[in-house]
């Protein structure tokens with residue numbers, strides 16, 4: 001995003017337009033909707049500019065824009081249809097520290113005006129950074145169609161009642177109240193009895209929600225699988241609840257692109273362990289979930305991969321059950337599945353391995369002990385989570401219990417992310433391969449599964465096939 005969208009307060013601010021032709025008039029039509037003090041400079045003014053001047057809606061000066069006029073101005077539009085004149089205005093703006101837009105010239109402009117859907121006070125701004133004005137117009141037409149014209153009126157009424165509505169419990173109750181007003185009661189009352197009726201409807205609704213609030217749907221917690229990284233690997237359900245959540249408690253491994261799908265107003269709280277940083281204790285995470293849910297919030301507990309795989313889901317659900325808080329679980333794609341997909345090797349295969357064991361190389365005490373003799377049998381493949389630091393230990397245990405040194409090993413780091421690395425190795429050299437490739441995790445180590453795709457990808461960018 002090169003152009004950052006902002007809404008600038010133009011009330012009583014001077015906005016200058018250099019040029020008074022039809023090109024200038026097109027911009028002025030938009031600017032006249034604002035409360036800016038508009039000054040137009042240019043000798044040959046078109047009829048509209050003269051008319052607006054006569055009506056006192058702007059001031060027209062029949063002369064070129066003088067540099068001194070820029071002093072204290074908020075914005076400048078240059079509308080000369082002439083590269084040299086426009087460049088001069090741009091240079092003037094630069095000297096005086098005022099942002100300049102050159103009409104229809106993206107390269108010379110320091111800001112651009114988006115396509116606008118106007119339902120004042122609701123304004124939708126659409127920008128394509130100049131890449132596809134046609135697309136912007138199409139989106140604008142779509143949005144125009146979807147936003148009823150009375151939306152602005154309803155929003156203006158709502159603005160007066162914000163404080164009163166602010167006394168309703170936050171989160172879902174308040175959201176339900178506003179949707180009730182904007183979707184049904186508001187438009188109906190407006191259609192029937194105009195603004196007066198819409199106001200009355202809003203007051204009635206506030207009273208009824210205030211009364212029912214304690215009985216309103218209590219909050220709940222949804223454990224949601226964020227998948228291994230790529231937001232496209234989220235389930236539709238995960239996407240939906242993430243968008244509805246009031247509070248999102250997320251782990252460190254959750255990809256930032258997934259977090260962007262949360263509502264802007266949602267409270268995002270990182271509860272993961274950052275290496276070296278403060279760590280949330282399980283007890284504190286449970287307490288936070290419970291507290292927010294009891295306050296009526298829809299809480300999404302977002303975990304990397306699948307919450308049911310090495311995600312301490314049971315401990316969290318136990319805590320919620322004990323507190324009598326309702327919960328649900330939305331599964332996700334575990335990193336073992338995603339790593340198998342990207343290395344092009346199925347987790348099981350007739351005749352090769354009929355079983356796959358997902359294991360963690362770490363537990364609360366340190367390296368995790370397993371039935372290594374059983375795990376070392378050919379016919380069983382391993383998907384090791386949290387295995388990097390314990391790689392030497394796992395290798396030693398497996399070889400001690402008879403696994404062949406040439407057993408194929410695949411290590412997949414940051415699976416499904418742009419920086420993904422896949423490395424092929426054997427049981428005998430896996431530790432060296434891990435350090436040679438600079439793998440620091442998060443990574444899955446497959447033992448007994450050779451990669452099909454690319455031997456080592458340390459130097460190659462990830463193939464973006466899908």
Ligand code: SAH
Nearest residue numbers: 305306309334335385386414415442443444
């Ligand atoms: N619930 C998660 C696992 C959490 S345990 C899941 O289902 O995937 C954390 C471990 O998961 C990491 O140490 C690493 O082994 C693995 N992991 C998580 N994200 C990963 C990713 N994008 N690529 C490779 N491994 C990942």
